[in-house]
Amino acid sequence: MKKYLIGAACILGIFSACEKEVAPVDGNYATVTLNGGEKAVTGDLAVNPGDSITFDFTINTQRVMKYVGIQKNPVNQTGFVVRDTLKAQQTSYSALKKIMVDTINGTYLYRIVAHDSVGTYIGSKDITITVNPDFYYYTVRMLRVPDTTAKTNTCYMAATTGEVFSYTTGAANSAKIDFGLMYDTTGTASASTTDDLKFCLYALSAPQGQIPFYDLTSWTKNNTIMKKATSPAFNKLLSGGDLRAAAKTNLASGTSNKITQLASGNLVFFKTASGKTGCLSVNYANGSSPAISSYINVDVKIER
Secondary structure, eight states: OOHHHHHHHHHHHHHHHHOOOOOOOOOOOEEEEEEEOOBBOOOOOOEEOEEEEEEEEEEEEEEEEEEEEEEOOOOOSOOOOOOOEEEEEEEEEEEEEEOOSSSSSSEEEEEEEOOOTOEEEEEEEEEEEOOOSSEEEEEEEEEEEESSSSOOOOEETTTTHHHHHHHHHEEEEEEOOOOOOOOTTTTTTEEEEEEOEEEEEETTEEEETTTTSSTTTSSSOOOOOEEEESOOOGGOOHHHHHHHHHHHHHHHSSSSEOOOOOOOOOEEEEEEETOOOEEEEEEEEEOSSSSSTEEHHHHHHHHO
């Protein structure tokens, strides 16, 4: 039994001596140094949509490299934003690359990466660039029909801050208010329904003959201009640039300081007295009278 154990140990020793150490396929054999400098990326960074960023870097490798590139959100070894082919295989390389970031907000991963002459990965460094939104997005804001007694229904909105106000709270905040909501009964006495104005969005600069019980004499009356439109779709407005472009097109003509017959699915593009453009989407309209329970549920996007 003893000689069998000795024999097994000898065989194991022979195989151990013949074993070859293999480097892991996903090993990182590169060191990337970000050199800094004016407007240069030195690490993870937050920027505005469409900003230009500069990668000033030096990459040193333990293996000779032939290609050095920058990938965005890499899922494989392709999809380079920029890629240099080195004139000679070398282990050190420096470059300065300027890139414009996305116009859509979100988090993006940029990878500075080296490959050898046959495309084998050598090593890399990842940098996270966060594109901050350049617009405000407010959801599920309840605009209610003005009430005559308690005067606490939230019938006014400040689009820039997303705040909603009642007549009671609005007096001290009227300079913020961009529009109000009312239910206009004009046309209800006639047999026709096409002249019924129903839910109306209005700037405080517009006449408000239907709500004389709200005295706005001392209020700031911002002149917001508006227009009901159908495109682009609300979910396609993904940046301040999108909002400005859509407003420029839709507000070029036919604007008003009062929009009538609001219903679920409507879009209202607007420009505030301070020059900010935005879009209001009506998610739901509840009620068919100026009763205290009538309201609309809206989402609003407005440029910063």
